[in-house]
Amino acid sequence: MRKTTSTNYLNAQTLHGLCDAAYTLSILSGRWKLTLLVKLGEGNKRFSELKAQIPMITERVLALQLKELEKSGLLIKKESVIKSKVCSYELSPLGKSLDQVIQSLSDWGIANNLQPEL
Amino acid sequence: MRKTTSTNYLNAQTLHGLCDAAYTLSILSGRWKLTLLVKLGEGNKRFSELKAQIPMITERVLALQLKELEKSGLLIKKESVIKSKVCSYELSPLGKSLDQVIQSLSDWGIANNLQPEL
DNA sequence: CCGATCGCTTACAATTTTGTAAGTTCATGG
DNA sequence: CCATGAACTTACAAAATTGTAAGCGATCGG
Numbered sequence: 001m002r003k004t005t006s007t008n009y010l011n012a013q014t015l016h017g018l019c020d021a022a023y024t025l026s027i028l029s030g031r032w033k034l035t036l037l038v039k040l041g042e043g044n045k046r047f048s049e050l051k052a053q054i055p056m057i058t059e060r061v062l063a064l065q066l067k068e069l070e071k072s073g074l075l076i077k078k079e080s081v082i083k084s085k086v087c088s089y090e091l092s093p094l095g096k097s098l099d100q101v102i103q104s105l106s107d108w109g110i111a112n113n114l115q116p117e118l
Numbered sequence: 119m120r121k122t123t124s125t126n127y128l129n130a131q132t133l134h135g136l137c138d139a140a141y142t143l144s145i146l147s148g149r150w151k152l153t154l155l156v157k158l159g160e161g162n163k164r165f166s167e168l169k170a171q172i173p174m175i176t177e178r179v180l181a182l183q184l185k186e187l188e189k190s191g192l193l194i195k196k197e198s199v200i201k202s203k204v205c206s207y208e209l210s211p212l213g214k215s216l217d218q219v220i221q222s223l224s225d226w227g228i229a230n231n232l233q234p235e236l
Numbered sequence: 237c238c239g240a241t242c243g244c245t246t247a248c249a250a251t252t253t254t255g256t257a258a259g260t261t262c263a264t265g266g
Numbered sequence: 267c268c269a270t271g272a273a274c275t276t277a278c279a280a281a282a283t284t285g286t287a288a289g290c291g292a293t294c295g296g
Contacts, residue, residue: 001252002251002252003250003251003252006250006251006252006284006285007250007251007284007285007286008250008251008252008283008284008285009251009252011149011174011284011285012149014174015149015150015153015174016231019152019153019156019224019227020223020224020225020226020227020228020231021152021156021220021223021224021227022152022153022227023227023231024223024224024226024227024230024231025143025146025147025152025223028143029143029147030253031129031130031133031253031254032133034137034139034140034143035133035137035140038137038139046272046273047272047273047274048271048272048273051273056129056132056133058254058255058256058257059273059274059275060254060255060256060257060274060275060276061253061254061255062273062274063273063274063275064253064254086263086272086273087272087273094230097226097229097230098226100222100226101222101223101226102139104218104219104222104223105138105139105142105143105219105222106137106138106139106142107138108138108142108215108216108218108219109137109138109139109140109141109142110138111215112142112212112215113134113138113141113142119282120281120282121280121281121282124254124255124280124281124282125254125255125256125280125281126253126254126255126280126281126282127281127282129254129255148283149283149284164242164243165242165243165244166241166242166243169243176284176285176286176287177243177244177245178244178245178246178284178285178286178287179283179284179285180243180244181243181244181245182283182284204242204243204293205242205243
């Protein structure tokens with residue numbers, strides 16, 4: 001999916017090694033990741049619930065973002081043993097620890113996100 | 119540069135209206151923006167100084183990122199009246215106010231950015 | 237005056253992200 | 267057994283970001 005030989009990729013790697021803030025940012029960036037983290041902060045949810053609560057997301061992208069968040073260790077996918085195919089997503093402790101970061105982003109946004117059209 | 123009719127663009131707009139954290143994130147995202155904000159936090163710098171201090175960035179991208187940061191209101195470009203063509207970039211008060219946000223990102227990164235290769 | 241440097245811009249290409257549409261597999265529910 | 271829904275995947279396309287290479291008009295230093 002990503003070319004590990006591209007300049008782009010190498011630049012990102014180097015940067016994450018040099019700047020911890022950039023590393024954190026890279027984990028959070030992706031169109032719906034913050035939204036997903038917030039929604040899952042409210043409680044565990046299933047794929048279809050997330051889809052229903054975020055109408056604009058497509059199934060493809062939802063699956064992609066969930067997978068990346070899982071890979072980053074921010075959430076855990078629980079497959080019910082009883083009924084397979086029925087699973088739910090929950091925040092990992094690491095995911096929960098992002099709470100303050102998100103709050104910080106949110107605070108700044110509230111103070112400065114003055115929608116021009118309102 | 120950006121198609122204001124694309125689904126992608128519309129999704130971003132809607133999201134920023136709904137989630138202040140996502141708005142803040144969008145302002146910070148861009149390969150070198152954090153780095154630039156940090157460097158300029160140390161003091162005003164000129165184009166060529168920034169280029170020298172961030173070897174991996176290309177002039178094209180440096181110019182682009184500076185322009186976007188300026189458009190977001192995070193920094194100010196000062197052209198010397200005496201000698202034109204000698205200008206420097208400085209953080210605006212808004213840019214400085216991101217300090218805490220960046221610190222928050224950085225803290226989380228320090229705690230969790232465990233470089234596998236070290 | 238002349239070459240070097242500064243602060244960009246342009247044209248182009250590669251890479252990456254996001255979106256569209258459809259199909260697949262498995263497990264209920266009736 | 268069959269339609270339905272859940273949770274994806276696949277193939278493809280559009281859009282956005284980033285990188286490569288070169289050029290261009292000041293201005294500076296000598």
